Amino acid sequence: MEQFSTMMSNFLWQCHTSEWVISLVCHGVITGVGSVLSFLPQLTMIFIGTSFLEASGYMARVSFVFDKLFKKIGLNGKSIIPFILGTGCSVSGIMATKVIEEDKERINSIITTPFIPCSAKLPMITLFTSYFFPKNNAMIAISFYGLSILIVIASSLMMKKLFHHTKEELYIFELPEYQFPSLKYWYKDVKLKVLEFINKAGTTIFFASIGIWFLLSFSTKLEYGVEINHSILAFCGEKIAFLFEPIIGVKSWEASVSALQGLIAKEQVISSMEIIAGLSGEFKSVYEIFHEAGPFHFFTPASAYAFVAFNLFTTPCVAAISAMRKELKSFQWFLLAMTYQFLVGWSVAVVLFHFLNS
Numbered sequence: 001m002e003q004f005s006t007m008m009s010n011f012l013w014q015c016h017t018s019e020w021v022i023s024l025v026c027h028g029v030i031t032g033v034g035s036v037l038s039f040l041p042q043l044t045m046i047f048i049g050t051s052f053l054e055a056s057g058y059m060a061r062v063s064f065v066f067d068k069l070f071k072k073i074g075l076n077g078k079s080i081i082p083f084i085l086g087t088g089c090s091v092s093g094i095m096a097t098k099v100i101e102e103d104k105e106r107i108n109s110i111i112t113t114p115f116i117p118c119s120a121k122l123p124m125i126t127l128f129t130s131y132f133f134p135k136n137n138a139m140i141a142i143s144f145y146g147l148s149i150l151i152v153i154a155s156s157l158m159m160k161k162l163f164h165h166t167k168e169e170l171y172i173f174e175l176p177e178y179q180f181p182s183l184k185y186w187y188k189d190v191k192l193k194v195l196e197f198i199n200k201a202g203t204t205i206f207f208a209s210i211g212i213w214f215l216l217s218f219s220t221k222l223e224y225g226v227e228i229n230h231s232i233l234a235f236c237g238e239k240i241a242f243l244f245e246p247i248i249g250v251k252s253w254e255a256s257v258s259a260l261q262g263l264i265a266k267e268q269v270i271s272s273m274e275i276i277a278g279l280s281g282e283f284k285s286v287y288e289i290f291h292e293a294g295p296f297h298f299f300t301p302a303s304a305y306a307f308v309a310f311n312l313f314t315t316p317c318v319a320a321i322s323a324m325r326k327e328l329k330s331f332q333w334f335l336l337a338m339t340y341q342f343l344v345g346w347s348v349a350v351v352l353f354h355f356l357n358s
């Protein structure tokens with residue numbers, strides 16, 4: 001991607017293109033979209049695995065096995081379906097809660113499903129664990145999934161007490177026969193998920209990257225080429241930096257606005273960080289955004305873990321938020337869900353940061 005960016009920059013210079021257009025294409029679009037697409041091979045492996053589970057008939061049996069356990073924490077055995085689908089995309093997981101008949105169990109599942117790390121959050125997990133925990137990055141990555149399970153259990157138990165749920169529902173679900181998935185269906189399903197991810201990178205991430213570039217390249221007086229610390233984005237980031245200081249240990253507008261970009265799409269967190277780092281200096285790969293000369297040099301293993309935890313467990317992206325609004329069918333429940341998710345993400349991150357630093 002770096003070579004492509006350089007080639008495009010040289011080509012545009014030869015065409016006597018304006019400096020701001022070159023910056024937009026190379027530091028905005030290519031850097032933002034490319035940083036997300038670089039993680040496509042890892043995501044494809046996840047899609048292959050989840051597609052196999054769905055098509056083999058194993059998913060329905062898992063929900064039956066988990067029903068008795070889930071009933072104890074206020075969920076339904078069928079909740080395992082949204083949770084597993086949620087590892088691919090929170091939107092599909094939230095929409096899958098339709099199979100849960102009991103309203104209170106369905107609401108519980110809708111609110112807790114976004115706590116399961118989806119594929120959009122994998123680039124963030126991969127980047128931070130590979131850089132800050134190179135010797136045991138796999139175990140650190142798995143720990144985020146373990147933490148998500150604990151959060152789901154704790155949240156479900158709390159909501160069970162809130163609902164005063166006592167009614168026992170019979171588990172009725174058709175169990176399909178075990179079968180090896182049709183290779184044709186398997187291929188089409190994985191292809192669809194990969195194309196959906198690429199489409200998101202080509203639309204949501206594309207326009208978000210342009211927006212980030214504009215806010216970084218212009219001052220509040222709309223002057224182009226200003227120092228990054230005097231940009232519109234820096235001005236806005238400084239206003240919310242106090243929220244993230246307990247998580248990362250410093251007031252950083254760069255980290256603050258990058259985390260806020262997660263509301264657009266969780267992949268955008270990494271895109272935003274690389275665009276900011278790219279406009280602050282020359283970097284050859286996404287892993288160099290933490291270089292000591294870069295704007296994210298302050299990250300330590302403790303703050304990196306806490307920062308990732310916040311982005312994993314806070315309010316999800318706009319697409320998932322929209323799905324929650326539709327499925328909850330209540331504006332009050334919707335506001336409660338969003339507020340609760342933000343508080344969980346922020347509280348967990350603060351506790352983790354101080355615990356890891358102690």
